[in-house]
Amino acid sequence: MLMIPGPTPVPERVLLAMAKHTIGHRTADFSAIARDVTEGLQWLHQTQNDVLVVAASGTGAMEAGMINFLSGGDRILAGNNGKFGDRWVEMARAFGLEVEEVTAEWGKPLDPAEFKAKLDADPSIKAVIVTHSETSTGVTNDLETIAGYVKAHGALMIVDAVTSIGATNVPVDDWGLDVVASGSQKGYMMPPGLGFIAVSEKAWQAYDQATLPKFYFDLGVYRKNAKKDLTPFTPPVNLYFALQAALGMMRQEGLESIFARHLRLRNATRAAMVAIGLPLFAADEVASTAATAVLGTDSVDAAQVIKQCQSRFDMSLAGGQDHLKGKIFRMGHLGFMGDRDILTATAAIEAIARQLGQDFAPGAGVAAAAQILMG
Amino acid sequence: MLMIPGPTPVPERVLLAMAKHTIGHRTADFSAIARDVTEGLQWLHQTQNDVLVVAASGTGAMEAGMINFLSGGDRILAGNNGKFGDRWVEMARAFGLEVEEVTAEWGKPLDPAEFKAKLDADPSIKAVIVTHSETSTGVTNDLETIAGYVKAHGALMIVDAVTSIGATNVPVDDWGLDVVASGSQKGYMMPPGLGFIAVSEKAWQAYDQATLPKFYFDLGVYRKNAKKDLTPFTPPVNLYFALQAALGMMRQEGLESIFARHLRLRNATRAAMVAIGLPLFAADEVASTAATAVLGTDSVDAAQVIKQCQSRFDMSLAGGQDHLKGKIFRMGHLGFMGDRDILTATAAIEAIARQLGQDFAPGAGVAAAAQILMG
Numbered sequence: 001m002l003m004i005p006g007p008t009p010v011p012e013r014v015l016l017a018m019a020k021h022t023i024g025h026r027t028a029d030f031s032a033i034a035r036d037v038t039e040g041l042q043w044l045h046q047t048q049n050d051v052l053v054v055a056a057s058g059t060g061a062m063e064a065g066m067i068n069f070l071s072g073g074d075r076i077l078a079g080n081n082g083k084f085g086d087r088w089v090e091m092a093r094a095f096g097l098e099v100e101e102v103t104a105e106w107g108k109p110l111d112p113a114e115f116k117a118k119l120d121a122d123p124s125i126k127a128v129i130v131t132h133s134e135t136s137t138g139v140t141n142d143l144e145t146i147a148g149y150v151k152a153h154g155a156l157m158i159v160d161a162v163t164s165i166g167a168t169n170v171p172v173d174d175w176g177l178d179v180v181a182s183g184s185q186k187g188y189m190m191p192p193g194l195g196f197i198a199v200s201e202k203a204w205q206a207y208d209q210a211t212l213p214k215f216y217f218d219l220g221v222y223r224k225n226a227k228k229d230l231t232p233f234t235p236p237v238n239l240y241f242a243l244q245a246a247l248g249m250m251r252q253e254g255l256e257s258i259f260a261r262h263l264r265l266r267n268a269t270r271a272a273m274v275a276i277g278l279p280l281f282a283a284d285e286v287a288s289t290a291a292t293a294v295l296g297t298d299s300v301d302a303a304q305v306i307k308q309c310q311s312r313f314d315m316s317l318a319g320g321q322d323h324l325k326g327k328i329f330r331m332g333h334l335g336f337m338g339d340r341d342i343l344t345a346t347a348a349i350e351a352i353a354r355q356l357g358q359d360f361a362p363g364a365g366v367a368a369a370a371q372i373l374m375g
Numbered sequence: 376m377l378m379i380p381g382p383t384p385v386p387e388r389v390l391l392a393m394a395k396h397t398i399g400h401r402t403a404d405f406s407a408i409a410r411d412v413t414e415g416l417q418w419l420h421q422t423q424n425d426v427l428v429v430a431a432s433g434t435g436a437m438e439a440g441m442i443n444f445l446s447g448g449d450r451i452l453a454g455n456n457g458k459f460g461d462r463w464v465e466m467a468r469a470f471g472l473e474v475e476e477v478t479a480e481w482g483k484p485l486d487p488a489e490f491k492a493k494l495d496a497d498p499s500i501k502a503v504i505v506t507h508s509e510t511s512t513g514v515t516n517d518l519e520t521i522a523g524y525v526k527a528h529g530a531l532m533i534v535d536a537v538t539s540i541g542a543t544n545v546p547v548d549d550w551g552l553d554v555v556a557s558g559s560q561k562g563y564m565m566p567p568g569l570g571f572i573a574v575s576e577k578a579w580q581a582y583d584q585a586t587l588p589k590f591y592f593d594l595g596v597y598r599k600n601a602k603k604d605l606t607p608f609t610p611p612v613n614l615y616f617a618l619q620a621a622l623g624m625m626r627q628e629g630l631e632s633i634f635a636r637h638l639r640l641r642n643a644t645r646a647a648m649v650a651i652g653l654p655l656f657a658a659d660e661v662a663s664t665a666a667t668a669v670l671g672t673d674s675v676d677a678a679q680v681i682k683q684c685q686s687r688f689d690m691s692l693a694g695g696q697d698h699l700k701g702k703i704f705r706m707g708h709l710g711f712m713g714d715r716d717i718l719t720a721t722a723a724i725e726a727i728a729r730q731l732g733q734d735f736a737p738g739a740g741v742a743a744a745a746q747i748l749m750g
Contacts, residue, residue, distance in 0.1 A: 193611030
């Protein structure tokens with residue numbers, strides 16, 4: 001039982017779609033699928049922009065989202081309040097970009113006012129990079145406000161939406177997000193292997209000036225092919241089958257229901273942890289709908305919770321990364337997850353916490369979750 | 376029925392392995408799979424070198440194979456006698472490499488003596504790039520001889536083995552191949568989505584000096600993770616399931632049998648085309664074991680063969696690329712292909728050629744194929 005923030009559980013319908021016989025990628029049949037998933041992706045991103053598909057992980061999608069629109073030496077502003085924010089800073093520097101950071105302690109959100117101040121001070125900033133949902137800490141950054149400042153400034157807004165697309169509202173056109181990268185193993189309810197990049201008209205204008213070298217990730221070539229329902233290189237055909245099936249299920253559920261479900265699962269998870277007496281790492285106002293990070297206590301060692309969940313209940317939780325290793329456990333609640341999964345997971349964590357000596361009324365965790373789930 | 380040079384047919388066993396529930400990639404279960412496929416890949420490549428796996432197409436694997444070992448302005452020598460040779464020249468130039476070409480007409484092999492002459496004339500050449508099996512024309516280049524000259528010179532031998540690994544003998548260590556790139560949807564009998572790169576110790580020394588920017592494709596990071604049976608970014612877990620199943624089937628068959636089977640299928644296909652009176656595009660001595668390219672005649676239009684194979688027999692053949700469009704059709708015979716597939720495909724092509732007015736003894740094509748298949 002996968003309760004980590006990715007890969008997330010995959011519905012049978014999607015797994016079985018993926019197991020169909022591979023077809024040629026230069027056929028009318030494949031082009032019909034490519035057309036259908038493009039429409040689905042635009043619906044999911046709430047955008048009229050191109051949404052392109054690459055064979056890569058979410059990190060590959062972010063790289064494509066960076067190198068296509070920038071040139072060596074360009075000044076960028078990058079938000080950094082967790083493992084992924086850190087990764088994009090490292091990536092940008094690897095490509096010779098001049099990175100100015102807006103930081104916050106892990107577990108705290110980025111302050112939009114700091115973005116505004118740094119943007120006001122430097123008209124030469126070409127792009128701003130923000131991780132919308134910082135999976136390493138369970139914190140959501142205030143993308144809407146930051147994007148407003150970026151739009152006023154004129155820089156490109158580049159977003160890591162890997163664990164927010166499909167888990168919370170990301171209205172790409174309304175918020176004016178220029179480049180939005182995500183990966184298939186999160187809200188998409190499918191296995192890893194596909195990356196997605198939504199690209200605005202303003203970003204395409206930047207593309208024409210950008211000089212960072214690229215070939216496999218040259219999105220202009222993907223765009224040209226996408227207009228003909230083709231891909232420049234052999235696409236992971238079976239993952240397209242899975243994507244088509246998953247997008248079909250998402251459209252059936254509807255965006256509002258998907259977002260409401262994720263909110264409910266998050267709230268139930270958090271209420272359960274509070275009832276058990278396990279401290280939440282992120283504050284309520286900024287808590288991610290993708291994953292909840294939970295601190296250990298004097299009696300409950302976070303690493304023990306992960307270990308025993310696996311050994312006693314065959315359930316995967318994630319640990320902390322870097323300096324949070326051993327200090328927190330993370331429970332994913334995004335993608336193909338329902339109320340029953342939260343009851344199961346909180347019951348398991350409650351049982352372990354009790355055995356480890358945590359003091360709380362037996363059943364309190366599950367009862368707190370149930371109260372929220374039952375509305 | 377897929378008779379194209381990739382994606383190739385996938386056995387049920389591999390499809391069903393892929394349809395298993397996704398597991399976390401930071402688990403002992405996944406690491407056991409990673410370890411097993413690494414051993415299988417080394418066996419398939421006949422090498423002790425690292426063989427790394429990236430989430431990408433074969434083109435992505437080639438890009439990784441190029442940018443990790445070279446720096447902007449480096450002089451390289453690239454063989455170019457088809458669509459893929461052309462692509463690598465274009466890719467190398469996109470990354471600012473100085474490319475000298477060894478060319479041959481499409482349908483003819485590269486001349487190893489030309490490589491020798493150009494290498495002798497220029498000690499500064501850092502790497503030589505050769506497409507082993509040029510899928511666009513069905514021609515195999517004499518990699519062994521070229522690699523010998525490259526080794527003597529001291530440059531890196533970088534190989535596109537996308538349609539040769541698993542279809543013909545590519546003894547990486549014996550031939551001293553430094554970088555060998557391939558993709559999953561060819562000889563591997565699995566769907567597209569994984570790229571493979573074998574890297575020699577000499578190439579790792581070059582890696583330490585190479586300055587082309589990289590992040591997603593930074594193979595040094597993959598190597599460090601692979602030593603711990605991990606991947607740096609979320610791997611396409613379900614494609615690993617498929618890879619493990621496919622490598623298991625390949626080990627069961629054995630390398631010698633796999634190579635002999637591909638040779639037999641190639642020879643039977645070619646004999647059938649000759650018997651039908653359709654001219655072969657590549658000469659016998661250099662004919663690829665992955666795909667056979669066939670020219671049209673006055674009565675048989677190549678495009679018609681492809682069209683009718685699809686509409687009458689639900690069988691996919693490939694067309695010519697670039698200036699060969701409409702002039703040839705290509706039949707793939709690599710991966711999960713057996714004698715029955717060749718009988719089926721040649722019977723279909725024979726029926727179509729006959730109806731289009733080609734003059735030959737009815738049944739001659741299938742009879743010629745059968746004679747070779749029956750030994």
